[in-house]
Amino acid sequence: MVTLAEVARRAKVTGATVSNVLRNPQKVKPETVERVMAAIRELGYRPNLTARALARGRTSTLALMLSNIANPFYPEFVLAAEREARKRGYFLLVCNTDDDPAITRAYLEQIAGSLASGIIVMNTDLGEGELTDVANRGVAVVLCMWEHVQPSRTLPCVTIDFAAAGALAATHLSGLGHRKFGALVGAGSGGPQTIRLDGFARALAAHGHSEKSLTVVHAHDSLESGYEATMGLLHRKPALTAIFATNDLMAIGAMQAAADLGKRVPDDLSVVGLTDIVLAHQFRPALTTVRLPTAEIAARSIALALEMVEGGTSTQDLYVVRAPELIVRESTGPAPSRRRRA
Amino acid sequence: MVTLAEVARRAKVTGATVSNVLRNPQKVKPETVERVMAAIRELGYRPNLTARALARGRTSTLALMLSNIANPFYPEFVLAAEREARKRGYFLLVCNTDDDPAITRAYLEQIAGSLASGIIVMNTDLGEGELTDVANRGVAVVLCMWEHVQPSRTLPCVTIDFAAAGALAATHLSGLGHRKFGALVGAGSGGPQTIRLDGFARALAAHGHSEKSLTVVHAHDSLESGYEATMGLLHRKPALTAIFATNDLMAIGAMQAAADLGKRVPDDLSVVGLTDIVLAHQFRPALTTVRLPTAEIAARSIALALEMVEGGTSTQDLYVVRAPELIVRESTGPAPSRRRRA
Missing domain, CATH: 3.40.50.2300 (Response regulator)
Structure with a gap:
């Protein structure tokens, strides 16, 4: 590997000057800059990042x-x-x-x-x-x-495939016997997470649930917003037994709202999130969620x-990373009606 | 405000050349670089960040x-x-x-x-x-x-003042009537958080508690490590009624360990953290902690x-930002013995 000292010898300057040329070329005499840059090119020296960036005309x-x-x-x-x-x-x-x-x-x-x-x-x-x-x-x-x-x-x-992620949540809740669903749809700076919701709603329909079985509320991507939205949702629809949140923070807020309303998770209310942030498995009850890779x-x-x-190329390709997967933990269980029948 | 166009006019080059001089000086003839840099100096032009960094010999x-x-x-x-x-x-x-x-x-x-x-x-x-x-x-x-x-x-x-932070936790727990304490001492890459522990231990002594009233275990700065350390601690010292953790993640892990051992927080065990990360108030029970600013x-x-x-100066000063403060939430309460007497 070519060293800075070899560049300095070739250019007949000190190492400090080479370093100066790479960092502060305007402080060095133009002829010296030229000589050092020539030595760098000839020797194939790979200087540090910024220097390399200068040499290549772009940064690393x-x-x-x-x-x-x-x-x-x-x-x-x-x-x-x-x-x-x-x-x-x-x-x-x-x-x-x-x-x-x-x-x-x-x-x-x-x-x-x-x-x-x-x-x-x-x-x-x-x-x-x-x-x-x-x-x-x-x-x-x-x-x-x-x-x-x-x-x-x-x-x-x-x-x-965000729609597939939503569908996984719906299939899981439907399979547990739930019939009345709530969805908390988050919105970050990119606008509402409607594709996740659409995937959830379509899968519910595919499993034979009517449109009326699903109540949708909008929220923001935070625990607090999920909490508030769930308080409002359960106030309007106290018979809901399952909530899908389009991200985990809202789902955790939903579990806290359920606790404050005296509803047990998952006995009275099942909650599914989406993402699988670290907090999802750390929280109690641990959150069932759809994991994004x-x-x-x-x-x-x-x-x-x-x-x-x-x-130096460009592309307009769309890369879809491998499918999301359902991670079942403690926050989902059989619907209360099914539980009573059992 | 001086514009790039004015620099270009003064140096008798195009705007693209000025831009080139600022970004890739080695691609421009040395005489042109000199002329453009002179124009920048004379006009007091403030180019964009990288350019400014080049002009000043440092980045922003x-x-x-x-x-x-x-x-x-x-x-x-x-x-x-x-x-x-x-x-x-x-x-x-x-x-x-x-x-x-x-x-x-x-x-x-x-x-x-x-x-x-x-x-x-x-x-x-x-x-x-x-x-x-x-x-x-x-x-x-x-x-x-x-x-x-x-x-x-x-x-x-x-x-x-990390020692003062530890002391706040000790004074709070002592005031609640606790007599048997555990401390979880975290260790990140900087080594064990012993100053926090020392502050805690000295304040306990100042409040009349013997050395034997405190059991110390070491852990890492994570929820999982706090959980494991607390499991071990409560196994060895089942009579403990209060735990101080030198950071919040470990404190939350301690609360989870208590729950898994069938101990209620704060009825059977009080837990105090240190830092006040957002999760401290989001968690249930919400964590009593010493807030760092x-x-x-x-x-x-x-x-x-x-x-x-x-x-362009240097200093060896030590800046101590304002004192930490105790934030009392749901995870601390009177010692069980005091509670029974009440």
Whole structure:
């Protein structure tokens, strides 16, 4: 491996000067910059990250834009994405946009193509148009956890079959004998999680349940919002015996609301979440949920961004990571009517 | 505000060339680089972040080194630090070191002084010596949540009075009439949280409890480890009525262990945590804990790093952020013996 000292010898300068050229070229005499850069090229020296970025005209950093680091799904995703990036010699710049399109825009303007050569976008504050503009400037843009009926026509997407995830929850609850269902539909910055709901509702219909058997309420992706929504839902529909929440935080809030209303989970009320965040198995009762393959989504997104960065290519492909799976824990059980008959 | 177009006019080049000079100076003729840099200086142009970094010889990015993003304390800290950094026009590069000194070292080698002009170090995988070496290369290094008996002699630290936090827990439990205490002492990458324990133990002594009234077990900073440690502790000392855990995750694990052993919290066992992560108030029973001023620690650390970066100065000061406070929730109550007498 070529060392900085060899570059310095070839260019007839000190190591400190080579380092200066790589870090602060404007502080070095132009002729010296030229001589050092020539030596680097001739020897095939691989300097440190920023230096390499200067030499290649791009950085070795990817950025991950997400809407809310305080939602526990994101740290879990960050952990997986960061490991994958590091394995490949890249750093991951995590940008928390606080659910604010203006912040997303500011980050993109400042880092896309300069600090970061590739951007993985998990929040959808911005329209595809603005993101496509960024991609058109030569930045690798990957949409991750894309959750719309249509795939993007201009940008690559990494996603999962969210409708299948909802269907798994419905089939599980229907099989347990439940007949009256509630659904808590979350909404992050990407809008309501309607595909998850649609999958749930269609599967219920396929299992012979009428439309009237399902009551839908909208909430936000938080424990507190799931709690409030469930309080309202159980007040209006006290005969519900099963609740599907389109994400785990809301499902945990639903279990807490049930407890505060004196309903036992799962004896009086079954609750199913979606995602399988760490808290899902840590909570008591442990949450039955539909697991998303978080680490695989992260790895696929990083790999796709790097293919684009390193190959200098672009793609509009849609990558659907392997199917979600149902994880049965303590929060679901037979419907109370069936239980009584037993 | 001076625009890129004005710089281009002054230097008699196109805007694209100015942009090239700022991003890829080695691709531009040295004379042109000189002319553009001169125009930038004369006009006081503030180019975008990377460009500004090149012009000033440093980047507008801070890095935050932490040991484990999956521990919910860190996302909460990141959120606060990122907001503070952004308010001041800086980006925050979050580096998750996975409790591995080799990864910490690799991040430091690659980004310190190049991608990041200042580093906030929350993990203590590395010794002070290695970090001081980084600081000696002109990088602002701030030790955050420093938890050793002696402050660093070479680097600035931002911390809190961890002993006072432990003492608050002891005073609370003693005041509730408890006489037999357990302590779960956590250990992250920085080693055991002995200052928290010492504060707890000394306050117990000050309230007249003998040394024998306290049983100490060691664990790791996780819910699972708190659970296991509590199972062992209650097996050995079934008469314990109060447990202090040096962090909230372990305290929540302790509550789950108590539940699995048929002990009611707080009727049979009181549990106090330390930190006040979001989960502490979300969990049932809600956790009594000693709140650390997370947002203030984050803001102070960012501010200190930026003072050093922007002022080009260094300091070895120790900043102790305001005192922790006790937050009483549902997990603590009168000692069972007192309860029976009542």
